[in-house]
Amino acid sequence: TKIGIDAGGTLTKIAYWDEKMELHLLSFLSSNFQAVKDWIDSNHSLASICLTGGRAEQLKKYLISQKDIPYIVEFDATMAGVKHQLKQQNIHCEKAIIANIGTGTSIHLMNENSHSRLGGTGIGGGTFIGLGQVLTGLSSYEELISLSKIGNRSSIDILVSDIYESNKLPINGSLTASNFGGVALKTAEKRSEADYLSGIQGIIGEVVASLCIQAADAYHVNSIIYIGSTLENNNLLKEIIRSYTQLKDKEPIFLGKNGYSGAIGALLES
Ligand code: ATP
Ligand code: MG
Known part of the structure; x- marks a missing residue:
């Protein structure tokens, strides 16, 4: 074998x-x-x-x-693994942005059989564990993930609608205006460790998705394939990425074996 x-x-x-x-x-x-x-x-x-x-x-x-x-x-390995999984899942996709959300995040363009690296960000799975540890004292990935799932971001972040209130909205009100800005501005609200962790997931998902969306616009690509072990057992992050990507009229694709491409x-x- x-x-x-x-x-x-x-x-x-x-x-x-x-x-x-x-x-x-x-x-x-x-x-x-x-x-x-x-x-x-x-x-x-x-x-x-x-x-x-x-x-x-x-x-x-x-x-x-x-x-x-x-x-x-x-x-080269990642591309081969992604193509194999697309085939297995019966997804027809020749051209896409690929975001590998590992310890950090790497963003690539897949164009039929060629590929090139477009860039990346240091915001990734390592950020979740690292910042998560600072804010909660927990270091186990499983504990951090399960706590983040019961958190609520509404007291952590500032939404566009929080700022504009009854004023006419120039952009979608449900977009985040400021990740973690709520900690400083929503002073009357109580926040738990779980809320902080879900706020970190929000930073990762929104930073990665917005970079990918911009890359997709620049290269006239409609699909964005998100991979990496950071998505493993992490439906919260997937949901943040999925909704943000769809809001911007792009197609998010997740593969069954997230981290194994x-x-x-x-x-x-x-
Ligand atoms: P890179 O590609 O950046 O060199 P990597 O290949 O190690 O890093 P991945 O394995 O894709 O990256 O993802 C690592 C992330 O996956 C971690 O930062 C963490 O958020 C998450 N993760 C998932 N399962 C575990 C686990 N059992 N222990 C630690 N982290 C985990
Ligand atoms: Mg990796």
Whole structure:
């Protein structure tokens, strides 16, 4: 069997087929390469691996193989994985903006079989964990996610309609005028840790979606594919991104295996 490994800033994702050609996916913290090594040692030979991702070289050194482990460029792998998943989900899409919301966020243009990097932002999944930890003291991803889901952003953010009130609105009143601006301006309201966390999700979703929407306008593209493990078990973030993207008349696309496009691509290209 073959294995694709995407060693990212935060998570190392693995994709492989079993004897029945069924796809399996799993992930480890990139801070624990020993666990990755143990898994490979007990399940697979180094010969069958193809690596990708920013920490691929670090992982390769850690595995101390005599043989050279094949490596492919991160975005080539990601593109291959995205195309594979689009096919699997029966989505016809030749041209799209792709946003990979990992530790940080990288934004690309997919145009049939070519692709180019358009830019990115440091606002990403790392921001959720980092700012979330500062505001709540929690460091577990699962705890942060589940707490954020019961939060409410209305006391955290300022909406356009909060400012304009009865004045005639120049733009949609439900748009955020200021993320976290409510903390300073809505002084009478009470806020919980859950509210802060949902506010952080709002920053990530709205910053990423608005960059993608602008890129889509600039390159005359209608679809935006959002990937990355930051979307994993994170319906709140998906909903923020979905509604904002649709509001701006673009089509948001999510893939079933959010964070695994790179690993699946490395598996396919190996
Ligand atoms: P990059 O591509 O920027 O190098 P990466 O590939 O490690 O980073 P992803 O794996 O796509 O990035 O996403 C990492 C994010 O996924 C984290 O910042 C966090 O928000 C989220 N995440 C999902 N599951 C977990 C988990 N079990 N532990 C920690 N973070 C998680
Ligand atoms: Mg990544």
